[in-house]
Amino acid sequence: MGPSLQREFSISSPHKTAWRIRAPLVAVFLWLFLWANLDTGFWNLDMPDSSSEWLAAIRACLPFLVLPLAAFILIRSSALKLPGLAPSRLLLIYGILATISGVFSPEPMWAAYWSIAYLATILTAWTFVDGRSPVESARTMLLITWVATFLVAAYLGHSSSTMIFGHSASAYNRPEAGLDKLSRSSGVARWAAVPGLVCVVRAFYSRRLIPIAIFVAVAGVCFFIVFRMQSRGAVFGSVAALALILVLSRRKRRYALPFMLISTVFLSLLESPGVISQTVSDYLRRGQSEELFESMSGRTHAYEHGMMAFADAPLFGRGQWTDRLVFYEHVHNSFLQALLNGGIVGGIPYFASWIAGWIMFFRLHNKWRWLSRKDRLRLLESGAVMMFFTVRAIPETTTASFSVDLMVIVAVYVYLEALTLDVARRQASSSLVPSALAAPRCASSTQSRQLSQVISGR
Secondary structure (H helix, E strand, O other), rough: HHHHHHHHOOOOOOOOOOOHHHHHHHHHHHHHHHHHOOOOOOOHHHOOOOOHHHHHHHHHHHHHHHHHHHHHHHHHOOOOOOOOOHHHHHHHHHHHHHHHHHHHHHOOHHHHHHHHHHHHHHHHHHHHHOOHHHHHHHHHHHHHHHHHHHHHHHHHHHHOHHHHHHOOOOOOOOHHHOOOOOOOOOHHHHHHHHHHHHHHHHHHHHOOHHHHHHHHHHHHHHHHHHHHHHHHHHHHHHHHHHHHHHHHHHOHHHHHHHHHHHHHHHHHHHHHHHHHHHHHHHHHHOOOHHHHHOOOOOOHHHHHHHHHHHHHHOOOOOOOOHHHHHHHOOOOHHHHHHHHHHHHHHHHHHHHHHHHHHHHHHHOOOOOOOOOHHHHHHHHHHHHHHHHHHHHHOOOOOOOOOHOOOOOHHHHHHHHHHHHHHHHHHHHHHHHHHHHHHHHHHHHHHHHHHHHHHHHOO
């Protein structure tokens, strides 16, 4: 085998290296700047009066720095490659259309600010894969994202520990008072669910006892927080994501049904089905009246207001944050918010981004044997997180506007895109190997025939 063929085979061979950041440092810093911009807004740009206000103002200015720097990096380099079915590209198209629609907003400057933050998120994610090792760089972006969600979840859990881990019947809506309205119950549950899902996948595929124990312990605390928050969107999203992990994990799928049967029998021995049903019903109702429960905590009224606002500007929308700026209410639905922000024109690429993301995920899962152990782990983590946010997109807004949800999903999308191109390249390389190896054998057989003819005197 020649040196060139050896290089082709060595691409996918595992090798141990010292841990280091395998991504451009500029991309890492820009990504961290966007994380630092969370929980700020256009209102923080007024003249500050205190040190805390100055800090908030500086954080609020970061998108104005990140967007031009990320755009400059991408323009200077021609190494960025995206597959044809790229959900991040579809989100960028939606973001550009929503930015243009901001001219119809009641507050164009506010809409422009959130458009800048939105576009900066996608372009910064692209700077990670704008180089020679896009898959490794995208893995680093995912790792930073997982660690960031874990750190925020740990901070929220510690800051409101007496409310979350106390003796009260429920912690629903209690963290708001202790955290100075930093995060509602749904927000706290979201922060905890992401690292919890990642730890479940890591525990499934770890081979040593100590890491398994650590991952299981962290996942247990995370999902206990989700349970205590009683955010129905986070609870259903977590259940759907855990079900996806069990179904797709080939080594664990055989244990899923027996585990569910044993759990059902065990619960039925502890309590009667009627008591269990009532307990589940009480948990989901959170003490709400019949009317409030059926309206999804008032969300159906927000949907009605959103549909009326959409009817006023159905084609192009009114830019980012239309729900807050037009009818002063959070619309609590990603797809309706996308229609409000970008209209039907912008809603088409937005809806397509979800479909493209899932198509790309399942295509990669069907090519399981082409993935390294690291990428198999990352793929399952990405799928679990995608499922969580797909379910959460119904009662909350996810990728239609700038938020931590957008940053997490964009990191997942860009990783899937980089992995798709890498697998396609390795498949194309492997298809060339047999023909390259067959040529010398053909030449050798021809030479052997000529030599035998000379010996025989022909």
